[in-house]
Amino acid sequence: MERLNQIIAAHAGREGPLLPILHDVQAEFGHVSEDAIRQIAQGLNLSRAEVHGVVSFYHDFHDHADPRPVLKLCRAEACQARGVEALAAALPAQDRVKVETVYCLGLCSVGPSALVDGKPHARLNSAKLNALVEALA
Ligand code: FES
Structure with a gap:
């Protein structure tokens, strides 16, 4: 300690x-x-x-360690308007990658957006999001 x-x-x-x-x-x-x-x-x-x-x-804090890599997917209003809910619904169930919901990454005009290891990813479509998840798995 x-x-x-x-x-x-x-x-x-x-x-x-x-x-x-x-x-x-x-x-x-x-x-x-x-x-x-x-x-x-x-x-x-x-x-x-x-x-x-x-x-x-706060969603950023966890009471136990989770060893899985994390993809933070923005599901706030601007990304919702750009179709993030359909992308999230189409994601296969993940046991090797933790997909966390966040609310705004400051990339509203180029959403849907996600953050992986501090690196932003914008203009996501289903193929890009699946590729990000697969790369982490
Ligand atoms: S609403 Fe998604 S980045 Fe702002």
Whole structure:
């Protein structure tokens, strides 16, 4: 838990440190465990319920590690208008790739859009989306 202490210390003096800490913990450990929640709460002088509430509110935070690669598919309004729901419905069931729903990647005018390993993919059609998923599997 030394690394967790370092993450907490790196952000503790900032205004609004909780979200940056949670993002770093998620990136470092692949999830935000109950032990991490307890330690973060203690470090920020918050209740465990306050930290847990933030963790459970945001889709970016997970309570257990999932080793599958992630494709973040935007299903917000502009991408919906450009047909993302039909693309999502046509995706075969995935057990080797986690397809996460996100709401807007800032690529609204060139949607449907997705994010893989921090790299944006725009103007998706069924073939492009399936190729992205297959490349991750
Ligand atoms: S609505 Fe999909 S990128 Fe903005």
